[in-house]
Amino acid sequence: MELLYLSRSDVERVGMSMAEIIDAVEEAFLEKGRGRVEMPPKPGIHPRKDAFIHAMPAYIPSLEAAGIKWVSGYPENHKRGLPYITGLIILNDPETGVPMAVMDASWITAMRTGAATAVAAKYLARKSPKAVAIIGCGVQGRTNLEALKVVFPSIETVYVHDILPEAMERYADEMSERFGVEVIKCAEPEDAVRDADIVVTATPILKEPQPVIRAEWLKPGVFACPLDFDSYFKPEAFSAMDRLYTDDLEQQRYYVSVGYFKQVPEPHGDLGEVVAGSKPARQSDDERIMSINLGLAIEDMATAIRIYHRATEMGIGQRLEL
Helix, strand or coil: CEEEEECHHHHHHHCCCHHHHHHHHHHHHHHHHCCCCECCCCCEECCCCCCEEEEEEEEEHHHCEEEEEEEEECCCHHHHCCCCEEEEEEEECCCCCCEEEEEECHHHHHHHHHHHHHHHHHHHCCCCCCEEEEECCCHHHHHHHHHHHHHCCCCCEEEEECCCHHHHHHHHHHHHHHHCCEEEECCCHHHHHCCCCEEEECCCCCCCCCCCECHHHCCCCCEEEECCCCCCECHHHHHCCCEEEECCHHHHHHHHHCCCCCCCCCCCEEHHHHHHCCCCCCCCCCCCEEEECCCCHHHHHHHHHHHHHHHHHHCCCEEEEC
């Protein structure tokens, strides 16, 4: 028995585009919305304050994708010159259960998270948005803008805020050159949010947050996507939404049970239901809508299985004996 090992550079060398990953993630949500995936809530351990290591299993029968992601998030890693998110994905043969691939999860996590935001925005944001706010100028701030630009070429202006001015400078230089957008650096979160059609917060997840985004900062018709749970939006901002969704209700309820999302109302449904058409997408240009994207294993499996097949075809990676 052998498995295929793919390093991060191998994963990137496979060459999956953001558009392809968006298609993969949308298909995964469609299957979820139709009740055709198996994905238990992710358990985790927390060795350090505000850090996590999560186990994320999932099975998508239509893709013959079965496996698990073992992923960590350590907000203090930047002080050691290490990324916030690291991890591995293991794919198993659904027929035999034998592990068939192990691959780096960092690049996949970054890309599929941006893709999930884009899928949510495709159904829940206004058509042809012009302005996006990105709070947090790290990896997710970059991949989320990349994915949103794939779905909405209409985006012209990006308001950014980060607690590190140098991070904003780097982000502004890189994103304006890469995507041909005007990037406006904002000293305060309010300045970034007020005129935005889409708001994405991509900061560390905190168990005891001190959120700052108020309901009155969010204009009619806005679509908001917090990737950092309730770390940046105040409870009143969640409650002010005309339509509140999450990517997975069971996972959302689990996080509520362990102390997150205090004073946040129960979402109206999940993103899979929206993609499958059993829950309504945007109904008017004035609705304020939010999708709480927690990050799901089906996104990883839908992406990883495509990378595995393409790597096999291209002869990328190392074969290792079990």
